[in-house]
Amino acid sequence: KQEWPAAIMTETEVVTYVKEAFGFFNKDARLVCKEIGDGNLNYVFRVHDEESKQSLIVKQAGPVSRLSDEFVVSPDRNRIETDILRLQGKLAPGFVPKVYHYDRDKNCVVMEDLSDFTILRTALLNRQQFPQLAEHLSTFLVETLVSTSDLVLDHKAKKELVKSYTNPELCEITEDLVYTEPFFPHPRNDVFQGTKSFVEKEIWGDRQLALETAKLKFQFLTNAQALLHGDLHTGSIFVTSLETKVIDPEFAFYGPAGYDIGNIIANFIFAYTNSVYTSEGEEAFQDYLLHTIETLVDQFRKKFITAFQEKTTERVAHYEGFLEHYLQSVLEDAVAVVGLELCRRIIGIAKVVDLTSIADSQARSEAEIACLTLGKTFILNRSDYQTGHGIVEAIRGVG
Ligand code: ADP
Ligand code: MG
Numbered sequence: 001k002q003e004w005p006a007a008i009m010t011e012t013e014v015v016t017y018v019k020e021a022f023g024f025f026n027k028d029a030r031l032v033c034k035e036i037g038d039g040n041l042n043y044v045f046r047v048h049d050e051e052s053k054q055s056l057i058v059k060q061a062g063p064v065s066r067l068s069d070e071f072v073v074s075p076d077r078n079r080i081e082t083d084i085l086r087l088q089g090k091l092a093p094g095f096v097p098k099v100y101h102y103d104r105d106k107n108c109v110v111m112e113d114l115s116d117f118t119i120l121r122t123a124l125l126n127r128q129q130f131p132q133l134a135e136h137l138s139t140f141l142v143e144t145l146v147s148t149s150d151l152v153l154d155h156k157a158k159k160e161l162v163k164s165y166t167n168p169e170l171c172e173i174t175e176d177l178v179y180t181e182p183f184f185p186h187p188r189n190d191v192f193q194g195t196k197s198f199v200e201k202e203i204w205g206d207r208q209l210a211l212e213t214a215k216l217k218f219q220f221l222t223n224a225q226a227l228l229h230g231d232l233h234t235g236s237i238f239v240t241s242l243e244t245k246v247i248d249p250e251f252a253f254y255g256p257a258g259y260d261i262g263n264i265i266a267n268f269i270f271a272y273t274n275s276v277y278t279s280e281g282e283e284a285f286q287d288y289l290l291h292t293i294e295t296l297v298d299q300f301r302k303k304f305i306t307a308f309q310e311k312t313t314e315r316v317a318h319y320e321g322f323l324e325h326y327l328q329s330v331l332e333d334a335v336a337v338v339g340l341e342l343c344r345r346i347i348g349i350a351k352v353v354d355l356t357s358i359a360d361s362q363a364r365s366e367a368e369i370a371c372l373t374l375g376k377t378f379i380l381n382r383s384d385y386q387t388g389h390g391i392v393e394a395i396r397g398v399g
């Protein structure tokens with residue numbers, strides 16, 4: 001076993017590394033390297049050859065987060081990210097970047113350069129529409145979730161996967177930042193001034209809400225249902241008008257199958273909220289977002305049912321009523337995660353630019369309170385929303 005940590009490479013060292021240790025480019029190629037990471041945890045280098053136009057990405061994990069050395073996270077997350085990208089590339093071909101190389105000593109993965117794509121969060125803030133997005137994401141989710149679950153896998157093989165991807169440190173970040181800290185006055189929270197009294201009364205002052213978050217936290221801790229992406233917000237999705245690619249699966253682990261779709265929906269709601277509270281006359285764009293949420297949920301349901309029926313090997317899962325029971329609980333978990341994510345991005349330490357960029361402080365507080373109100377409803381009444389229509393009606397009711 002190696003000694004942690006391996007030093008973060010400089011741009012110059014990355015050039016040498018890809019030329020010598022990896023050999024993707026010609027030996028005499030004149031390479032340009034730039035660190036382009038914008039996330040909280042890792043370093044992302046883009047290397048390209050001006051002449052041949054070839055390029056690639058080197059993503060390196062250090063021993064602590066970029067945000068603060070308070071978060072010590074094992075660079076083993078880079079091994080997990082690599083494995084998961086490879087696995088997802090098999091289960092859902094075309095929906096993740098190609099992996100070229102993994103280096104366990106340097107804790108880096110070398111992968112396909114997607115610089116022609118745009119990060120979905122940015123694209124949505126620029127009011128771009130992607131008609132195939134819900135189709136793509138529902139396919140990606142169903143293909144990666146059903147095939148990694150006990151529905152399909154031999155249970156002993158599945159347990160081996162659970163062991164390979166326990167991911168305790170990154171899970172702890174989620175357990176703390178999503179399921180715990182936002183729901184009481186934890187010192188790491190960071191609430192916008194105008195939103196504070198609402199949070200104190202309606203979130204921190206609500207005992208029923210606290211109880212429900214406790215139940216949900218234990219569900220996240222113990223329900224090893226499917227291999228999740230674990231960090232599937234709109235900053236982990238790359239888009240063009242034709243294609244969708246999911247990146248950054250370093251939080252992957254076996255958890256509740258509703259987690260990823262819930263996370264995506266919440267982040268669509270942040271994009272929607274940004275439009276509603278910063279712009280006039282964007283009804284068409286807002287309708288696009290709501291339609292995308294509705295289609296995502298309904299296509300997820302539909303594809304899930306098909307995959308379940310076609311792929312399930314577990315005999316008892318075919319008993320009458322089991323599919324309905326299973327899907328009902330997945331969607332219930334998803335709706336709860338929508339609620340948790342809506343709250344934690346406002347109350348907790350990790351913000352989304354969709355809300356923090358609302359310049360008018362009155363509008364920002366109103367936007368945040370609308371999201372919190374919706375979040376609370378979804379957590380408390382999570383079993384009441386089983387269709388895309390139901391979820392979208394709830395969003396409209398608040399916005
Ligand atoms: P982190 O784990 O630190 O959040 P990400 O994997 O999300 O890192 O990457 C951070 C940023 O680096 C992305 O928002 C994107 O701009 C860029 N990036 C990551 N992977 C690629 C890629 N394969 N091609 C092009 N750019 C990428
Ligand atoms: Mg990221």
Ligand code: MG
Nearest residue numbers: 038039040041
């Ligand atoms: Mg990030």
Ligand code: MG
Nearest residue numbers: 039041248250
């Ligand atoms: Mg990441």
